Amino acid sequence: MRLVRKIISPLLVLILVGIMFASGCINTNFPSLSYTESTSVVPYTHNDTLRYKIPPVNDFAFLLYHHLPKKEDNIFLSPYSILTALAMLYEGAEGTTRNEMREVLNLPEDDLERREEFRYLILRINNPASDAYILRTASALWIQKDYSIKEDYIDVIRRYYFADVRELDFSEDPEGSRKTINEWVERQTERKIANLIPPGAIDEFTRLVITNAIYFKANWSSKFEPENTYNETFTLTSGEKIKVEMMHQVNSFNYMETEEFQALEMPYKDNRLSMLIILPKENDISVLEEKLTSEFVENILSSMKVEKVEVVIPKFSFEKSYILNDVLQEMGIREAFTNKADFSGIAEDKLMISVVVHKTFIRVAESGTEAAAATGVGMTVAAPSSKEHPKVFRADHPFIFLIRDRETGAVLFIGRLMDPRG
Incomplete structure (x- = not known):
């Protein structure tokens, strides 16, 4: 396995996180909706283009649901979080990789239309008109120190997906990098999602990690x-x-x-x-x-x-963790997980998806959800x-x-x- 990874390195590691939380003792004295230094969402203005049009979140939600192994288990996930992170990855896809992703995600082929749709939705979610609830999202790109990512790609991710871009040294300190990303996830989710990335999931061959978090309380x-x-x-x-x-x-x-x-x-x-x-x-x-x-x-x-x-x-409360590699491949995103993947819009080197992780938490009680x-x-x-x-x-x-x-x-x-x- 180590030999195979060396042959196809560097790898793209895609990490997703979705969280939904409601406490049984929710009160209206919510913490302020101020953002950490890792988010770049700007106030929404009614002059934004494409108002009332959003990405195909709902179609993706039900398609993904139908492909999950059902068994007799509880299910809980955030299609918004997963679609947003995959759309950020799609921005750097080319060729067959891009075509497969677009078909499964049902994204507009027109770049400006697609980007404006995500921009609008992210702004609406992160700028509620009321302080009666908390609803916020955050995205980040974690890049190997001194690794060359195309500036055009970074500009798109910052401008339309409001993602923070940070450098980590995966090559020399994979464990420290893992802890840094996990700490970011914990902060964005009010400590409800801990240890998203398990030990060993990041190693010296990792070049990029994409994270998205969503948190709501009401x-x-x-x-x-x-x-x-x-x-x-x-x-x-x-x-x-x-x-x-x-x-x-x-x-x-x-x-x-x-x-x-x-x-x-x-x-x-x-x-x-x-x-x-x-x-x-x-x-x-x-x-x-x-x-x-x-x-x-x-x-x-x-x-x-x-x-x-x-x-x-x-009343109920549970958390779920998913490795979505097999599910996404069954849905039709196949080449992105192989050494034939084409993410040349991100970097000149060969990149591929290593793992897609999704973790959630929910609690429903008398006061709220x-x-x-x-x-x-x-x-x-x-x-x-x-x-x-x-x-x-x-x-x-x-x-x-x-x-x-x-x-x-x-x-x-x-x-x-x-x-x-x-």
Whole structure:
């Protein structure tokens, strides 16, 4: 293995990180949204071009979800984080490598259009109109000291993706470099993602590491009261019944149902972000997974109306780590992982992807969860008459959930809860 790596060195190591975090004791005294010296996001102005147009985050989200090994496990990832980091890499791809990446990522072929789309989305995410929640992202390029990266590539990454560019000495101090990058990730994610890069993942042949982090924290618009949380039964797909903490409330939310499933949209404070929960009526989540596309979700959202709903959902917390090499190759990004890779837009030397790592964390509790966009109409429209029996949304078996940015429509996080115990 060492011999092979010497033959194809230097290597490109691509590291991704996505985080979503919500505490059970969230308060509104959030830390300020000031950025560290490693971020370069500038204030958004309404004169920006291509307003209301974003990269194809949602299509990529569902494509990636369908290619993940399912098993009987919880799933949680940030398609925004992964797509952004891959798009930064795509900026330096040429030939077949570029064509494969563009087809899988569904990126606009026009350079300016693509870059402006990412620029707009990054600016919107990092410059919220409210201080009621935290939503921020950060990107960085970590380059081998004295290694020649093309200035045009660096200019694009800085201008449109707002990435910081730093030098590290991978050749002489791979372990120290690994720790430096991990410390950056921890700072960007409020210490919720630790040791993203495991020992040995960076060595003397590493020439470039790309990182992207996303962090969100918010309260529900309508909180669950802790005294209304009880130990109740949650039925796994196997039929096994377990006891978990289930949260209860009755309020007005966007809601819809069919013969196969129910859907509920729960906004976070200020209503820009929301969690959309899609619950199969029978304990068979595969019925929903087969339908899961951008069009399916948009149809759900457009069919919703404000209803008085009795909501019962579990508290849960878990973290996930993914090595996405095989998944991305199965999706069609193949050449980038071989010594035929063409990233000549980054450097003259031969570069290839060594590893793609994605790590996430989520906690859902009475006070809040992470970001997602929703209409929030249920919080602003008068509730139906108290004589009307509320709809019952009891999520006591596996379900799919999305966290969306209502303003842009982007799916920032997507997940599947199979077992609330983690």
